[in-house]
Amino acid sequence: EAAVTQSPRNKVAVTGGKVTLSCNQTNNHNNMYWYRQDTGHGLRLIHYSYGAGSTEKGDIPDGYKASRPSQENFSLILELATPSQTSVYFCASGVNSDYTFGSGTRLLVI
Amino acid sequence: GDSVTQTEGPVTLSEGTSLTVNCSYETKQYPTLFWYVQYPGEGPQLLFKVPKANEKGSNRGFEATYNKEATSFHLQKASVQESDSAVYYCALGDRGNTRKLIFGLGTTLQVQP
Numbered sequence: 001e002a003a004v005t006q007s008p009r010n011k012v013a014v015t016g017g018k019v020t021l022s023c024n025q026t027n028n029h030n031n032m033y034w035y036r037q038d039t040g041h042g043l044r045l046i047h048y049s050y051g052a053g054s055t056e057k058g059d060i061p062d063g064y065k066a067s068r069p070s071q072e073n074f075s076l077i078l079e080l081a082t083p084s085q086t087s088v089y090f091c092a093s094g095v096n097s098d099y100t101f102g103s104g105t106r107l108l109v110i
Numbered sequence: 111g112d113s114v115t116q117t118e119g120p121v122t123l124s125e126g127t128s129l130t131v132n133c134s135y136e137t138k139q140y141p142t143l144f145w146y147v148q149y150p151g152e153g154p155q156l157l158f159k160v161p162k163a164n165e166k167g168s169n170r171g172f173e174a175t176y177n178k179e180a181t182s183f184h185l186q187k188a189s190v191q192e193s194d195s196a197v198y199y200c201a202l203g204d205r206g207n208t209r210k211l212i213f214g215l216g217t218t219l220q221v222q223p
Contacts, residue, residue, distance in 0.1 A: 004153075031208075031209055033210065033211075035213075040215065041215065042199065042213045042214060042215040042216050043154070043199065043211075043213040043216075044213075045210055045211075045212075048208065048210060050207070056208070058210070090153050090154070092153070094209060095209070096142075096203075096209060097142055097144065097159070097203030097204065097209045097210075097211055098156055098159065099146075099154075099156065099211060100155075101153030101154050101155065102153050103151070103152055103153050104152075104153055
């Protein structure tokens with residue numbers, strides 16, 4: 001069954017540390033997306049990709065980098081994590097804006 | 111920029127009553143409109159989409175009509191069940207290369223037995 005798998009499911013990080021969130025999809029979709037979900041803000045787009053080797057800035061890219069080494073994998077990187085990046089992060093793959101979301105990564109930065 | 115505004119929650123209903131979640135949008139393009147649903151501990155999942163103005167989408171008893179003139183896409187269900195308790199997101203989709211979605215803030219629905 002086609003799916004989007006995120007890891008880790010939960011993460012506690014120290015302020016100033018590096019965090020990598022991973023996403024793997026078996027849908028063979030070209031487009032992949034990273035969103036964060038916060039109360040009062042809904043889902044906001046951080047980075048997205050059109051395919052292997054491509055990354056594009058979304059609406060709130062500051063403090064985040066992305067990497068798409070292959071069709072299947074799309075990572076979100078926080079080089080210097082801050083408490084304001086405490087959130088739930090969702091990865092999605094999609095075609096024609098029909099997204100399949102992963103189950104999310106809950107990140108706490110202390 | 112593009113934006114989506116929807117009913118503020120939480121919305122609490124009794125089983126068997128009707129639901130309306132209002133959604134309005136702003137954009138200069140001609141978007142596809144979506145409703146997504148999110149259950150606790152899961153990612154959002156597509157409820158249905160409508161790509162064309164004046165058409166209706168539906169799934170699991172939920173429905174919404176794409177009203178381009180009023181820039182609205184209200185979600186309705188005639189009779190809710192406890193299993194409908196979830197967060198509902200209205201979204202507009204870019205028809206360009208990005209195919210990105212702009213989401214509303216979400217509306218939490220709690221249905222009491």
